[in-house]
Amino acid sequence: MNIVLNGKAVEIPETANLQAFFESLNNEDAAITLPRQFAVAVNAQFVPRSQYPNIILQEGDDLELLVPMQGG
Amino acid sequence: MNIVLNGKAVEIPETANLQAFFESLNNEDAAITLPRQFAVAVNAQFVPRSQYPNIILQEGDDLELLVPMQGG
Amino acid sequence: MNIVLNGKAVEIPETANLQAFFESLNNEDAAITLPRQFAVAVNAQFVPRSQYPNIILQEGDDLELLVPMQGG
Amino acid sequence: MNIVLNGKAVEIPETANLQAFFESLNNEDAAITLPRQFAVAVNAQFVPRSQYPNIILQEGDDLELLVPMQGG
């Protein structure tokens, strides 16, 4: 299944919920390294951490995974 | 019947339409003198000249009759 | 003999030199009290302390006796 | 005899007065063309027109001959 992660197309296993998807990123050969601290939006809607097990990613979903950064 | 004309309470005959009301103001003993040039709002809604015959004043109506004035 | 001291006419003994004049001001009944710290000009010329014994006051001399004061 | 004319060394006949010198400049082969309208200073002193016949140029004199120019 294809989704967009932080603007880049990535292929992921079907029917993954967010929780499982994030756990899979801890594999050494994952597409990206999971940051230790992050917040998530799917299709531009915020997803609270407590909802990760309940969210099933769909083909074409747009996943944003944001980390702390410098700001003014 | 009582209406408010330019902020002042005035008594007028019942069931007058606007056209008739304005004509009555041409009497010498009318409450106010009808200006030669004016535009009208009833209850804060503009009433075009062509609609004067169709508008029947109601008890408590708020009639504004505005004339040209200096402006910046 | 009349001189002007800080803008006011005062009468002083003849032939006084400055040193003697200042000492005379230590009397209780002197015209003014001698300040502890001061500098002197006679007729708008500065007179250094060392010259006090050599300066003989003349009729009409203008003596300025200035003290420390607030300044900006 | 050598003088300086407007900053440049020029050789001129001895004992020329200013009047004569200026007349000599009307020759076709003169060092410079005499302007129609000018004022003169010799050694940084203004020389009025009426004094031209009386001024004898000396070796090394500094002659300024100024004309009207744009100014702000």
Add this chain to the structure above:
Amino acid sequence: MWKIADREVSSRLLIGSALYPSPEIMCNAIKASQSDIVTVSLRRQSVDGADGESFWQLLKSLDLNILPNTAGCHSAKEAITTALMARELFGTHWIKLEIIGDDYSLQPDPFALLEATKELVAQGFEVFPYCTDDLVLCEKLMSAGCQILMPWGAPIGTGKGLINPYALRKLRQRLPEATLIVDAGIGAPSHASQAMEMGFDGVLLNTAVAQANNPESMAKAMGLAVSAGRLAYEAGLMPEQDTAQPSTPTLGTPFWHHYPEHEPTR
């Protein structure tokens, strides 16, 4: 001649008709200003029976373009009603849209202004919005259909001139297609000229002329200053320099400095 909305006019000064010592002085001042456009308002006839008729006849005799305003309105609804009445009363679809958001500064309310603009444009008006120098607001007003924008120079009646020239200059740069008119706050001809030098298309003022000791002369002065500023804008202003540049040529300067008696006194 230049084009404002759908008409060609000569003058780039728009003038108000209020606050003059007398109707006669008003007429003379407006004539002296050479303006082609004059602002008016709508009000109840006054208690002394004056019905605006004489004022109106006088103004019509000047044969100028009339720009009615919605002064005194505090909401979009009020302003829309006033605009509709003005269109019938003055026979023009031009409206100076003025919706006050604060009674002390007489500042425009950006929110009500945008709301009313949309409605009035839909109803066929040519909206002249009295607005702030806020670029985002100005862009939204243009998107809503305004060809003309009238940002303030300073609060109405203060005569402070252009209190934020940076913002006004940026407006001009960013909105080259808009007809930009500085409205309000002008106190002196130099203010009017400054706005025009920046490339503004016009200036609208009232108090500075009407409250001058001599309104007629001041009106003339404002007209001249607006022309001067426009001419200068078109002629291309010299760029400001940080260091001095001689105007008189230095070439050909006599070299007298080596004479001892010419030494500078310092």
Add this chain to the structure above:
Amino acid sequence: MWKIADREVSSRLLIGSALYPSPEIMCNAIKASQSDIVTVSLRRQSVDGADGESFWQLLKSLDLNILPNTAGCHSAKEAITTALMARELFGTHWIKLEIIGDDYSLQPDPFALLEATKELVAQGFEVFPYCTDDLVLCEKLMSAGCQILMPWGAPIGTGKGLINPYALRKLRQRLPEATLIVDAGIGAPSHASQAMEMGFDGVLLNTAVAQANNPESMAKAMGLAVSAGRLAYEAGLMPEQDTAQPSTPTLGTPFWHHYPEHEPTR
């Protein structure tokens, strides 16, 4: 008409003759400015043989008052010699006395200026001193016999306008008898108008016109702005207010605010 020194003239703009793209443009610009007084200088004839004659004939054809300057002088002595030469060359006892104290800012040297002024007044000149806005210097120049003072607005050729309006305003207040002309630093019509609005008697400028893309238009603009500023000064400027004052009358405003549908959107 107003009186400057011993002559009556119309315009309050004095203009320079330098830095124009061509003699023809110079002529057209000076005409367009409507100035009655034009500044010139004295220089060696140029290397290409130009003897100043054609320039001088052209300028004379304009039939204006000539004001020669001493630009480029750095000492009283130099300036005095130059002034004496100018008097003979141009047939006028008017002299714009310019003695530079610093080559970067082209700032007047107050000390040499006062020294030269005393000598030139004694020799019968009408001295127009190009000076700073220093009140003490200005008072000394008047004591030395100047009727006219020409303080700078900003350094020559910078076009910065009036960099110290406080000092200029104080000069005007304190020296009501002097003929005060802002000389140098004017970059735009608004600057010229501002000086006149303060009550200055005139403005002298050159670079802003000569270096404009279109000198003729800019000259006209400057002439209009000087007129505008003077008219405004005479007409009495409105005092600046800190808070807004409505121009459109508030009397007779319809009271629509109590209608629910009229509630402001905020």
Add this chain to the structure above:
Amino acid sequence: MWKIADREVSSRLLIGSALYPSPEIMCNAIKASQSDIVTVSLRRQSVDGADGESFWQLLKSLDLNILPNTAGCHSAKEAITTALMARELFGTHWIKLEIIGDDYSLQPDPFALLEATKELVAQGFEVFPYCTDDLVLCEKLMSAGCQILMPWGAPIGTGKGLINPYALRKLRQRLPEATLIVDAGIGAPSHASQAMEMGFDGVLLNTAVAQANNPESMAKAMGLAVSAGRLAYEAGLMPEQDTAQPSTPTLGTPFWHHYPEHEPTR
């Protein structure tokens, strides 16, 4: 100590964490500033794998109040999503609400700002809106539930200081209950002090410190200037005078003026 939102802090300087030459310099500068509040943002982890973790650990080590921003958002919806993510990520309900209405001036969009503010206040946020100096907008933001307003001094990163001090002064006068913080545009300590002298409650800045040759010294300078301005506001500034007043007493001055040799040289 003073109260901002629900917390007591010492410093009235809020500082940004961006644009420093290195994380170490950032830390040292923030410490030197003595700020109690630091702004941060949310971004994708960078291509080089940096996951924000080291930055975040460093910042946490300073033990300051964190104020996340919504920089880069262009609509209310985007800003709301970002704010919700920030609340979870940084564990704070504080949000600096920044919605850009124009990419060149980075000006806040008043319309989107008000819309997002309403929603975020309803969701329990303490909204710190980065806004313009528009009084009507500011009043609407307060009506929507803001206790704090952060009007710009000048566009972000320009260092121009307070480009419209009149508007800022009026904001302070009209909104005595609001916590007012000048955000953006500060370029020098004198700008920061000026804002505080006007009675603003605080100053937020970033670029002026981070882009100084020596950020640590500049941070310290800004901290001192904010303190100086606040102290001066509380101490009561002298009113500006138009004419000079001697500081040294004139009483007791020797009267030497009548001596001939004392005559002034003029």
Add this chain to the structure above:
Amino acid sequence: MWKIADREVSSRLLIGSALYPSPEIMCNAIKASQSDIVTVSLRRQSVDGADGESFWQLLKSLDLNILPNTAGCHSAKEAITTALMARELFGTHWIKLEIIGDDYSLQPDPFALLEATKELVAQGFEVFPYCTDDLVLCEKLMSAGCQILMPWGAPIGTGKGLINPYALRKLRQRLPEATLIVDAGIGAPSHASQAMEMGFDGVLLNTAVAQANNPESMAKAMGLAVSAGRLAYEAGLMPEQDTAQPSTPTLGTPFWHHYPEHEPTR
């Protein structure tokens, strides 16, 4: 520590001793300012018998550098006599040379100032001339032997701040070797900081502190502001930009703009 004349001091703020509500407040304010140098004057003892002794003992107890002034003098001769008296009275060869050329503006007289400076330098004084911002005068004072120049910011006691920052900035650029101190006109910490940011070596003030509601706090504020300004000068101020620059990084911004529900409201 920095060097002024022949001494090393810490603070770059010089403070006056006049106009305080009481001697005790004077002491506390001077201490709070952290100044190392305090100005005093010479006067006749006052009619009520006060002989300056208590003031002098109080001031001596602060153990600061004393800078006597010649305030109230109108000619070189008066100032020289006063300086000679001051040297004996206060035991210092430092003199703040103040010669007034105009009683309304309290402006320095450039002519008398230069004359007196030459004489006092010849007599071994370290002259601190209170002068204008006139570059030519300043150069002549340096040629006459001054190491220190103290141009005014604005007329004494006005609190207007720096009325001609252009001139002051040029002074600093042109006279890199001089010790430059802004003296007079400072009304607020932001003014003091601004002078220091320009690279001035110090600031001398009195009225703004003494006439504050709370002189002690204001003195502290001024001390902080002078430090802030100096630190900033040394840290290197960011250059002013004409257009906005984001402080928060734009790299890594989520691309949400293509979602229909994210469309900006405009």
